Amino acid sequence: MKRLTKKQMWIFAIGQLGWSILGGIINACLIAFYLPTSETVDGKEVFSGTKIAFFNIMDPRLLILGVISILGLITALCRVWDAVSDPVIANLSDNSRNPKGRRMPFMRFAAIPFALITLLVFMAPSLFYGGQEPTGWNIAWVAIMLVLFYTFMTIYCTPYNALISEFGKTQEDRMFISTAISLTYFAGTLLAYTPYVTAGLFASKVGFYWSYIISFAPLIVIACVAMLIPTFCLKETDFVESKPANSNAFKSLAKTFKNKNFRVFTASDLMYWIGLTLFQTGLPFFVVVSMKLTTFYTTVFMGVMTVLSAAFYPFVTKLVKKFGKKKLVIAGFLGLSLAYLITALINVLSFIPGIVLGFVICVVAAFPMSLLGIIPQSIVADVAEADSVDSGEKREGMFFAARTFAMKLGQSIAMLVFTTFAIIGSTASFEELRQSTQLRPNTTGLMIAGFAAVAFCVAGAVILLFYNEKKVMKKIAKAGDESFLEAVENDKVPGEK
Numbered sequence: 001m002k003r004l005t006k007k008q009m010w011i012f013a014i015g016q017l018g019w020s021i022l023g024g025i026i027n028a029c030l031i032a033f034y035l036p037t038s039e040t041v042d043g044k045e046v047f048s049g050t051k052i053a054f055f056n057i058m059d060p061r062l063l064i065l066g067v068i069s070i071l072g073l074i075t076a077l078c079r080v081w082d083a084v085s086d087p088v089i090a091n092l093s094d095n096s097r098n099p100k101g102r103r104m105p106f107m108r109f110a111a112i113p114f115a116l117i118t119l120l121v122f123m124a125p126s127l128f129y130g131g132q133e134p135t136g137w138n139i140a141w142v143a144i145m146l147v148l149f150y151t152f153m154t155i156y157c158t159p160y161n162a163l164i165s166e167f168g169k170t171q172e173d174r175m176f177i178s179t180a181i182s183l184t185y186f187a188g189t190l191l192a193y194t195p196y197v198t199a200g201l202f203a204s205k206v207g208f209y210w211s212y213i214i215s216f217a218p219l220i221v222i223a224c225v226a227m228l229i230p231t232f233c234l235k236e237t238d239f240v241e242s243k244p245a246n247s248n249a250f251k252s253l254a255k256t257f258k259n260k261n262f263r264v265f266t267a268s269d270l271m272y273w274i275g276l277t278l279f280q281t282g283l284p285f286f287v288v289v290s291m292k293l294t295t296f297y298t299t300v301f302m303g304v305m306t307v308l309s310a311a312f313y314p315f316v317t318k319l320v321k322k323f324g325k326k327k328l329v330i331a332g333f334l335g336l337s338l339a340y341l342i343t344a345l346i347n348v349l350s351f352i353p354g355i356v357l358g359f360v361i362c363v364v365a366a367f368p369m370s371l372l373g374i375i376p377q378s379i380v381a382d383v384a385e386a387d388s389v390d391s392g393e394k395r396e397g398m399f400f401a402a403r404t405f406a407m408k409l410g411q412s413i414a415m416l417v418f419t420t421f422a423i424i425g426s427t428a429s430f431e432e433l434r435q436s437t438q439l440r441p442n443t444t445g446l447m448i449a450g451f452a453a454v455a456f457c458v459a460g461a462v463i464l465l466f467y468n469e470k471k472v473m474k475k476i477a478k479a480g481d482e483s484f485l486e487a488v489e490n491d492k493v494p495g496e497k
Contacts, residue, residue: 002238004167006176011233012167013180015107015160018226019153020185021219022118024192026149027280027411031418033122033212074143078150078412082405086154090401091249093159094394101236102244102397103159103166108231114152115224119216121145150408154401156227161400165381166240171484174378175317182373183313186306188226189280191219193302196284196295245393255391256398262383264467266406269376271460272333273410274417276372278453279340281418282446290346290446291354301358308366309373316374324487325375325382326469332375333461335368337454344450347443376403379467386475421449468493 004012089106096102124138164181168174195215202211236242245252257263284298291297319328339361342349346357384399470491477485 001169001241003169004173004177004234004239008234009167009173009177009180012163012177012230013184014226015156015230016181017184017188018111018223018228019114019156019160020188021191021223021226022114022149023153024189025118025195025216025219026121026146027277028189028192028284029195029212029216030121031281031415074139074146077143078146078408081147082150082154082408085151086158086401086405087249087253087398089154090158090162090395090397091245091247091252093162093397094245094252095247096242097244098242099237101240102242103163103240104231104234104236106159107156108228110152110155111224111227111231114149114156114227115220117145117148117152118223119213119220121149122213122216153408154404157404158397158401161377161380161404162384162396163236163240164377164400165384165396168378168381170478171378171481172317174381175320175374178374178378178381179313179316181377182370183310186309186369186373188223190299190302190306191222193299194219196298200296243394245395245397247393247395252393252395252398253402255393256387256395256402259383259387261468261472262380262387262399262402264463265376265379265383266402268329268460268464268467269403270406270410271456271463272372272376273407274414275336275340275453275456275460277411277414278418278449278456279336279343281414282343282449282453285446286343286346286450287354287358290443291358293354293358297355297358301362304359304362305365305369308362309369312367312370313374316370319371320375321483321487324469324484324491325379326464326467326488326491328371329375329379330461330464332368332371333457333464336365336372337457337461339365339368340450340453340457344447344454346450347447382472382476386472389475417452418449421445421452465494468496 093102093106096105098105121142124141164174164177168177195212198215199208199211202214206214247255257266283302284295287293287298287301288295316328342357342361342364346354349357380399380403381396384396387399388394388396468491470488473481473485473488
């Protein structure tokens with residue numbers, strides 16, 4: 001089979017740009033869109049969020065037991081659905097006999113509905129009659145749209161990620177692909193934050209709600225085109241032997257989780273996604289509430305982190321050859337923990353200007369984000385290939401489906417945790433909250449959310465100590481991988497001789 005050129009690897013990476021824009025819009029804007037905040041502009045307090053939005057999903061009157069939001073429960077529902085849909089989609093892809101390949105046809109099918117549904121998440125029924133009160137129809141609409149959003153994300157992302165292992169025929173190729181898709185992932189995430197800037201240009205003319213819809217629309221078109229590009233520009237069967245796995249979905253999933261190294265990695269990866277999403281979801285609130293800056297700086301800080309992180313990318317493969325993947329991912333976890341700790345202490349460090357703290361956090365987080373953005377994808381590919389050596393079955397789709405599920409589960413847990421923690425410390429009584437439609441995060445709650453992100457990152461580092469990198473790498477080593485093998489020669493797992 002042919003080996004991808006560097007140009008073709010970049011074409012493949014454009015698909016990641018597309019789905020990361022869509023995922024970024026949900027992660028960056030969903031809660032900020034529905035949880036009200038205020039900021040000072042030209043000496044006046046300007047209120048944004050659900051007070052003037054058409055769908056008040058964060059209304060305190062919709063809190064369960066006074067602390068758990070309807071939004072948190074909706075995302076929990078999505079995870080229950082993912083527990084069923086992820087392995088089913090992965091198995092359909094692994095078992096596909098489509099003459100055009102096992103992966104690309106799924107990606108082509110999913111791209112357009114995935115993009116369209118992203119916009120529909122923000123278009124609850126009350127938009128069409130101008131109502132602002134929360135209704136059951138609004139809740140049902142967002143619940144259904146989010147379920148569909150994550151379903152089409154799975155249909156696109158699971159086959160897409162499986163190709164990382166199949167296209168990456170050597171460790172050099174695998175690291176290059178992981179680097180390229182990490183760059184496009186961060187570029188997509190950065191673009192997803194631009195509505196915080198562009199919406200401000202339209203708000204005075206069309207209002208809060210439509211200013212965001214107008215800002216989302218071109219991003220969603222770009223995302224859709226980007227997701228389709230690799231499906232039309234790369235012929236999968238030229239590079240991959242499409243051999244069906246011939247396995248039952250849930251039996252295949254059970255086999256996947258029998259792999260000890262994969263269980264360890266997935267548990268660690270779950271901690272990463274919780275910590276990262278807590279930070280990304282909370283960023284607009286840390287900027288406005290804790291740093292006392294305008295939402296414009298949300299995009300500025302995200303942009304600075306992305307550019308600085310990208311500057312480290314050329315060095316990651318060289319570092320992997322010297323230290324191995326496991327040690328660097330652990331270092332990334334600890335580095336992010338430090339960045340999140342500073343974020344949690346913004347209120348304590350109030351003697352330092354908020355804008356200074358913002359840039360300090362960007363600098364501290366940049367290198368860890370480059371490590372964690374590139375290496376974990378290649379670890380999944382390594383484990384999947386090692387498992388195929390043992391079992392004789394090519395189930396890359398199922399391994400990456402499990403990782404996709406860990407990502408979405410982590411994001412949902414983070415949203416539930418954040419929406420619960422962010423309002424801790426409110427001076428209003430529960431009854432006052434229930435009678436109000438203005439539920440705002442405060443510095444105490446944001447500090448707790450920041451500390452939670454630190455705890456999850458540290459937990460991820462500890463769990464990954466039990467990953468046996470040396471065993472995996474020896475099993476899949478090929479000619480040209482000698483330097484990667486030397487880097488893990490001294491790898492040790494706690495409790496193993």
